[in-house]
Amino acid sequence: MLDPKEIVPVISHLVAGKISAVGDDQCRRFIDMFDSDGDGMIHFEDFLYLVQFVVVASWLESEDGRSAVELARVEESSFEHFMAMIEGDKERLWSILPFLPDWLVDHLTCAEFMENCCKRFDALDVDKSGSLEPMELIPVVQSLSEAHPLLIDEEKCRRFTALFDTLQNGVIVKDEFLEFVQFQTVMNFLSTTTEGRQLAQRAENLELGVRSRECLDLLEADAEGNFAQVIRQLPQALVGEISTAAFKDLCVKGFEARDPAGAGVVTIGELAGLLSELSQQFAFAFDQDLGDTFATIVDTTKEGKVRKEGVEHFAKRVIAYAYFSYARNHQEMVEAEVLLGQQKIAQLLEAVRQGIDEIGDLIPFLPHDLLNRVLSEKFASQCAADFKALDVDSSGTLEPAELMPVLMDLVQTNQLSLTEEHARHFVGLFDAENTGVISSGEFVSLSRFMVIMAFMETEEGFQVRQNMAKQQGSDAIDEILLVIERDRKAIHKVVPLLPTDMYEWLTGDAFVLKCHDRFVELDQDQSGVLKPQDLAAVVAEVCGTGPYAVTEEQCARFTTIFDLYGDGVLRPDEFLDFVRFLAIWNYLQTPEGRLNAGEALTVLADAKRIEDLLETLEADRGRLRGIVPYLPDWLRDDLLSDHFTVECLKQFKELDKDGNGTLEPEELFPIVLSMSQAHQQSLDIAQCRQFASIFDDEKNGVITTREFVNFSRFLIIMGFLRSQEGEQVLHNAWSGAGDAVAA
Incomplete structure (x- = not known):
């Protein structure tokens, strides 16, 4: 065992410091932390724990260690969101139950469902106690939350157990487990099926009026005391908007403009104009008179005055009251706005996803000045400043909720439609490190992408897209030409191997007549032959490109491949051979062709x-x-x-x-x-x-x-x-x- 003096060189070595820098007080503190039996000495087991602690602490200071800490923080945040989501879903389930389809209710109450639940319960009940202790629920919690297994500890399992522990005895019995599985099944139906999402939206719309009336009652009774409860019922995007530094700044500056003497207090009447100005960015904007009415209602003190230090919170209460009043009085309009907004958000997210898929193809065609701008140090510095402004909690990463303002800016819809789920989807599109948040580097990439996509909406951007499409089309035609030049001699070998209906169609009179009619249509000068340039429309049609992508040289290559007479043109029989080949080749590229004509492809x-x-x-x-x-x-x-x-x-x-x-x-x-x-x-x-x-x-x-x-x-x-x-x-x-x- 080691006494305090003997541990000095050990501490010095572990922390890479000088022996003289390690004092008696520090030694005693080390001893106290790791002296398990309190005898003032470090035994071997104590020393082992000490070394493990210092090694791990040193590793956590490394780049890998800091990354691990950040990942753990994100995982922890994700788990908290998961728990909040479960709690929220449990609360809203009662409003949805009356709308569930009969087939789902029958499924949840049938004998087979009950039997499967019991089997699953028995598999989890490792100690065969007839109940599930928190630690026996680890597989369930890990599967549902998708958290790292090492993150799931007993405390988290206890919290999860408490959500479904109706008897409040700290364990889950079979009846409670059945309710949990039923809950899980209903939530899965609501989130993954079209019918379920529509049903959930209907229930949400009906509940909105009831919830709005309840929140108005709470604000009228005690706006200040009940505000914490009320704010949870506001749309997440709206909460984000009124929680920004910019909103606070507007409140303070607006107050000061109405308090030129610097008294630090103004009347509600004087503040009504500011409240109206603040509301103009929202779908439920109100005028000065209505602002005065709302302000009077939420004035808990009934003094008719607002102090400078309380103006931000007062404005938030007015905005909340205005929203719920609007939602109550215009329920159908709110429902329509929410639905339209969600459609716009879905379209935006899909457009962003498609943009990410094509960005690599676009870059070679972008103007050099645009590329130089988004790759410059100045652009990176601006991104860093924007990142810092959005990073409200100064965590060094942007959580989905912190990106709500960015998404609002992009979708240009009201705050009623945007949810944190949308923000998580948006984060997922740019989260290259799969951490569930946006790092500073990922934010730069996101910003570059947004600038490029904005450019693509301009007239110059449209021309860039045309140039890219033309080049890609031309490249696709070249690839097809290589395949046709390769397979031309072999195509006759696969005809007997085609499905009967395909074979009969290709060799039938209707196909021949159709080819003849197309030949006549293309033979503009009625010369009885098709010159290479006459094939441009057919080549574009077959290759799925615009005519602008087809070059004269490519048309000449197509002609050469099927020009049996060697005279540089296609006659009707050669054109028939040309179309028949392309029909077979196109068929073999389809899923049906690959399935039914596998031998032909071989x-x-x-x-x-x-x-x-x-x-x-x-x-x-x-x-x-x-x-x-x-x-x-x-x-x-x-x-x-x-x-x-x-x-x-x-x-x-x-x-x-x-x-x-x-x-x-x-x-x-x-x-x-x-x-x-x-x-x-x-x-x-x-x-x-x-x-x-x-x-x-x-x-x-x-x-x-x-x-x-x-x-x-x-x-x-x-x-x-x-x-x-x-x-x-x-x-x-x-x-x-x-x-x-x-x-």
Whole structure:
């Protein structure tokens, strides 16, 4: 064990300080904190805890540690929001119950539902006590709150238990658990289904009038004393607006303007104009006379006067009374405004999401001066200032509620529609670190995005979007051309594999007549042929782009692909072939095509693999002569041995079905198919002839035994060159060739 003096160097080492800086008083404080038995000494177990504490405390000072602390703070905040949401949902459930559909009520009370609840209860009741203690609810709390498992402690479980502990005995019995699952099921229905959301909105609308009357009664009875209770019933966005520093500043400056003598007190009549001015930013704006009436009602002291230090809180009470009065007297209008506002918010959030998806494509087309502005130090500094102004709690991050003013600015709707849920959705769009809040860096990205999106709404921005669409369309056409050039020769192989209805449509009279009519429509000069420029409309239609994206060069490439006569134009039969190909290709890109014509897609892909193989073989055989001298002796000896030749001749005999001593192209079918590992319908006789020509040194259209042995040697060498040793051989061969050229 260690006495206070012996612990001095330990403390000094752990905190990276000088021994002389550690005093007796500090030693005693360390001893007191970790001396578990109070004997004034540090035992080994105490010392272990001390070291663990200091190591963790030091780590928390690091960048990773500070990030962990911030994440824990955010998680804690999220859990508090979760608890508040559960409490709020429980309160409003009673107003929703009468509106629940019969099928849901039947489901919640059926025997099967009860039985499933009991099974779930029994699975959670680990100690089989017949009740669920708080700690047994950890899986439920963690699943519902989506909090980190380490954050869920016994205290949080107790708080959650208390929400559904009707008997108030500290545990959840089966009946209470059943009520909890029913509650959870109803809330899930209300939040995830269209029917549920509409039902919840109906109940909310009906409750609004009742709630407004109750809040008005509270304010009239004791506006100051009941305000804390009333403010919870205001729309969250409205609470945010009247809680800002800007609102307070307006109140104070407005008061001072009406108190030129600096007496520090004004009458309600003198203040009525200011209250009316403050209300103009809200949907329930009122005039000076009405402001005077509202102010008189919420004047708890009944003195008819307001002091400077109380003007902000007084204005808040008037605004609250004005809102509830408006909501009570214009319930249908409020409902319509809320619905319209929520639609606008949903549209904005969707527009922002789409903007985020396309921002990467937009950037190359944006003006340089705009990019320089949003990437400048000046812009970053302004963002930092805006961030600080929004960060009301000075936490270094922006919670969803703190971003309400930004969202209000963007959506330009009244405060009645905006909820913190909308703000959380908005945060989620820019929360790259997935912390549930916006960091200063994320706020800069958000600000840049907003500036760019605002620019895109201008005439110049519209032109940028047109330029981007034109380039993207042209790129898409180039990609399609590459695919068509690749698949043109193979398309006839997939026709028999198409679904019957597709096959009959493509080969039917109606399809042919439709193509003929389109041909006549495009043949403006009635020349009987279509020139490349005549195809622009068809190409744009097929590729899903505007005609502005189609270039003359691309039209010429389309013409060349289907110009069987080689005269630079398309005749009716060539146009029919062109349209039929595009119809098949388009069909194969659809979900239905991928589902019903999977074999056809395989054939197309394998046909390309065979073409690639033939190109590779042709190129590699030409280079092989320069590599042979560098092959290892053991490989050359094996390839030139009698044993190798005998084995090749055996395989040759197996392939030579007609026994004429040569291999015709069709007899090479198994070899090409095996080498390419392709679908058998991907390979045709033309490709077999091309394969034969690569190794047909005598140019007689067949493969002799000598040519087959050379072909086999080629395959063995190519396989070797793919190995690690083979790669070194290739390197030596290319180096040797380079030296020879230099010499």
